[in-house]
Amino acid sequence: MKFFKLLVIVFLVVHDYLVAAQDNAEIIIGFTEDERNALLALKAGFHNAFLDENWQSFNCMNWYGVRCNGSRVVGLTLESLDIAGEIKVDALFNLSVLSVLSFRNNSIFGQLMDFSKDMELSRLDLSRNNFDGVISPSLVNLVRLESLQLQENKLTGAIPWFDQSSLKELNVSNNNLSGPIPNTRTLRSFNSSSYDHNSLCGPPTSTTCGPTSHVGDTSAGSNKSSVDATLIIVNVIGSIVLVMLLISFYKKNKQLNQKISERNNVIREGDKEKLENDEEKGDEMSSTVIDHQAKGLIQEGKLVFVDGEPGFELRDLMTASAESLGKGNFGNTYKARLDDGRHVTVKRLRDLKPLSRDEFLNHLKIIAAQKHPNLVPILAYLHSNDEKLLVQKFIMNGNLFTRLHGGRGTSDRIPFRWGARLAIAHGVARAMEYLHMNPNSSLVPHGNLKSSNVLIDENNMPLVSDYSLTLIISNTIAVHRMVSFKSPEYLTSKKVSKKSDVWSYGSLVMELLTGRVSILSVPQDDKAVDLCTWVHRAVREEWTAEIFDLELMVQRSAIHGMLKLLQLAVRCCDKVPEKRPNMSEVVKEVESIKALNLDSDSEEDLSFDRDQSQSPTDDSISATPSR
Numbered sequence: 001m002k003f004f005k006l007l008v009i010v011f012l013v014v015h016d017y018l019v020a021a022q023d024n025a026e027i028i029i030g031f032t033e034d035e036r037n038a039l040l041a042l043k044a045g046f047h048n049a050f051l052d053e054n055w056q057s058f059n060c061m062n063w064y065g066v067r068c069n070g071s072r073v074v075g076l077t078l079e080s081l082d083i084a085g086e087i088k089v090d091a092l093f094n095l096s097v098l099s100v101l102s103f104r105n106n107s108i109f110g111q112l113m114d115f116s117k118d119m120e121l122s123r124l125d126l127s128r129n130n131f132d133g134v135i136s137p138s139l140v141n142l143v144r145l146e147s148l149q150l151q152e153n154k155l156t157g158a159i160p161w162f163d164q165s166s167l168k169e170l171n172v173s174n175n176n177l178s179g180p181i182p183n184t185r186t187l188r189s190f191n192s193s194s195y196d197h198n199s200l201c202g203p204p205t206s207t208t209c210g211p212t213s214h215v216g217d218t219s220a221g222s223n224k225s226s227v228d229a230t231l232i233i234v235n236v237i238g239s240i241v242l243v244m245l246l247i248s249f250y251k252k253n254k255q256l257n258q259k260i261s262e263r264n265n266v267i268r269e270g271d272k273e274k275l276e277n278d279e280e281k282g283d284e285m286s287s288t289v290i291d292h293q294a295k296g297l298i299q300e301g302k303l304v305f306v307d308g309e310p311g312f313e314l315r316d317l318m319t320a321s322a323e324s325l326g327k328g329n330f331g332n333t334y335k336a337r338l339d340d341g342r343h344v345t346v347k348r349l350r351d352l353k354p355l356s357r358d359e360f361l362n363h364l365k366i367i368a369a370q371k372h373p374n375l376v377p378i379l380a381y382l383h384s385n386d387e388k389l390l391v392q393k394f395i396m397n398g399n400l401f402t403r404l405h406g407g408r409g410t411s412d413r414i415p416f417r418w419g420a421r422l423a424i425a426h427g428v429a430r431a432m433e434y435l436h437m438n439p440n441s442s443l444v445p446h447g448n449l450k451s452s453n454v455l456i457d458e459n460n461m462p463l464v465s466d467y468s469l470t471l472i473i474s475n476t477i478a479v480h481r482m483v484s485f486k487s488p489e490y491l492t493s494k495k496v497s498k499k500s501d502v503w504s505y506g507s508l509v510m511e512l513l514t515g516r517v518s519i520l521s522v523p524q525d526d527k528a529v530d531l532c533t534w535v536h537r538a539v540r541e542e543w544t545a546e547i548f549d550l551e552l553m554v555q556r557s558a559i560h561g562m563l564k565l566l567q568l569a570v571r572c573c574d575k576v577p578e579k580r581p582n583m584s585e586v587v588k589e590v591e592s593i594k595a596l597n598l599d600s601d602s603e604e605d606l607s608f609d610r611d612q613s614q615s616p617t618d619d620s621i622s623a624t625p626s627r
């Protein structure tokens with residue numbers, strides 16, 4: 001019967017470990033994403049200006065009071081910071097290797113946290129706060145707990161049955177605890193100074209317990225504590241068995257409940273499966289669960305710099321303060337500020353093909369070797385077990401999508417004139433032509449050309465980004481998310497080619513000309529339209545005049561060039577890939593339109609300024625969002 005119970009306990013613990021293992025599969029620079037999120041949730045509850053300021057860089061080593069080992073948070077010490085916020089009961093679930101936690105001398109309120117996932121916890125200090133409710137029973141299971149300081153809070157209820165031999169320091173004084181102090185060797189080892197100023201009874205307090213309190217009874221106590229001692233021993237053995245079980249059950253999580261019902265022979269079965277599965281699963285386990293604490297990014301990852309002298313190192317990147325630029329299609333993007341004030345863009349790559357380290361590095365080498373004035377330069381990249389990063393030059397003025405569609409109908413909107421749009425169409429075409437001439441490129445050299453992947457620099461020149469990622473992104477993800485796989489040829493014959501990029505370019509130019517939101521940029525937007533189809537229909541049904549963005553229509557002299565560019569875009573969008581021009585032809589045509597522009601306006605962009613001097617807001621040059 002006892003054995004049966006113990007097995008259930010072991011299995012519950014195993015289950016928790018499995019859940020924890022899954023939670024921590026993803027690693028962010030410096031610490032896991034789950035842990036970072038857990039800390040951000042804490043910060044949100046604390047409303048503390050100091051933390052808000054000091055908890056934001058990439059690397060947890062720069063977070064005040066946070067101590068990391070490798071990529072895991074092992075210590076959290078926030079003492080005397082005037083934190084007056086609330087903490088959630090499950091706040092520590094995802095900080096599962098936490099060893100030291102101190103919130104001493106703040107005004108934190110709420111119930112005590114649930115520590116059942118924090119098996120490594122050895123020192124816990126929550127003294128001098130406003131915690132209420134009972135002392136969490138989960139603390140009883142922490143076999144590494146050495147010091148527990150809960151004095152000067154508003155805790156109520158009885159003291160749980162602490163009997164872990166690890167516990168060497170305890171203070172629960174100055175609370176509102178009541179009832180007998182449980183008779184365990186551990187709790188008896190402390191003198192009354194640990195228990196003072198509560199309504200407790202029994203030794204070591206001077207109050208004797210009333211006749212109804214049987215918990216402190218000696219015979220029952222020793223009986224219970226011997227059972228508990230057995231529990232601990234088996235728990236320790238359990239933890240050892242656990243690692244083995246973990247290995248064999250890792251992929252069998254779903255069957256776990258079923259396994260519990262067969263618990264009587266489960267250990268034997270587990271052992272057998274361990275032997276059978278060890279070889280094939282060993283690797284996977286070591287990278288996800290067992291080694292995750294030891295393998296910090298710094299130790300194992302090395303930044304590969306594209307151009308020799310970069311002027312920064314991984315260490316600088318890790319200590320840089322970072323600001324999220326958003327969740328990209330293939331991972332989050334951050335703007336990091338290096339110590340010298342420079343900014344770089346850091347992209348965490350996700351959803352990659354199952355490439356070996358060498359394959360990954362080779363592909364990145366090919367991608368990063370592509371250099372053109374209209375491509376966003378890649379400065380460095382990194383491959384580690386946990387993390388794949390792409391470090392790019394930070395481009396000032398946002399992306400084309402925002403430039404085209406942002407601030408419409410508001411006074412902040414700076415009109416985006418023909419000359420500037422044509423310059424974008426030209427720069428993008430040149431970048432694409434360059435990519436298409438690379439003999440090492442993949443089937444579809446860019447693969448994901450859309451307005452949000454065209455960045456605009458301080459001179460309002462376009463720089464194309466996120467190029468050639470088809471080489472490394474998993475095929476299934478690419479098919480779902482990349483623009484080339486929305487092309488007519490992919491939909492009908494599952495084929496993509498350079499001409500799929502040409503199609504994307506055509507669509508991008510239509511977005512430039514119409515000012516309408518393309519469905520390729522934001523598939524989920526109601527206002528978004530399939531521009532190739534829409535323009536085709538507009539041309540056929542002769543409502544051509546309504547095609548162009550009203551912001552362009554004020555420039556009468558430009559209409560000829562706009563029509564020419566529209567014709568080019570329509571050809572790029574042809575359903576039949578072979579009928580589309582190649583990128584070199586496109587570049588030539590755009591250049592001839594630019595020349596036309598020069599002819600009609602004598603001096604392209606500058607002439608616009610002069611032409612539009614009657615309207616003070618007209619400024620095709622300053623696409624910069626004012627200031």
Ligand SMILES: *[C@@H]1O[C@H](CO)[C@@H](O)[C@H](O)[C@H]1NC(C)=O
Pocket residue numbers: 023034037038041090091092093094
């Ligand atoms: C822990 O991480 C998991 C997985 O990311 C998440 O779903 C869960 O909400 C997190 N729990 C807490 C309490 O933060």
Ligand SMILES: *[C@@H]1O[C@H](CO)[C@@H](O)[C@H](O)[C@H]1NC(C)=O
Pocket residue numbers: 080081082105
């Ligand atoms: C508690 O924190 C306050 C500031 O919040 C500080 O002034 C005080 O000295 C601290 N007391 C102790 C005992 O640490």
Ligand SMILES: *[C@@H]1O[C@H](CO)[C@@H](O)[C@H](O)[C@H]1NC(C)=O
Pocket residue numbers: 154156176178
């Ligand atoms: C202590 O708890 C009792 C109920 O258990 C309550 O009546 C009393 O007000 C509490 N005292 C303080 C100081 O919180």
Ligand SMILES: *[C@@H]1O[C@H](CO)[C@@H](O)[C@H](O)[C@H]1NC(C)=O
Pocket residue numbers: 191192193
């Ligand atoms: C109680 O124990 C603490 C810590 O072990 C010690 O500092 C203190 O002197 C003891 N008090 C008495 C009255 O024995």
Ligand SMILES: *[C@@H]1O[C@H](CO)[C@@H](O)[C@H](O)[C@H]1NC(C)=O
Pocket residue numbers: 151152170171172173174193194
């Ligand atoms: C427990 O905490 C109180 C302050 O609340 C202190 O006076 C007492 O000495 C502490 N006792 C031990 C054993 O740490």
Ligand SMILES: *[C@@H]1O[C@H](CO)[C@@H](O)[C@H](O)[C@H]1NC(C)=O
Pocket residue numbers: 069070074293294
């Ligand atoms: C970091 O973790 C590893 C593996 O868990 C351990 O061996 C090492 O002692 C830890 N280092 C520190 C500084 O805690």
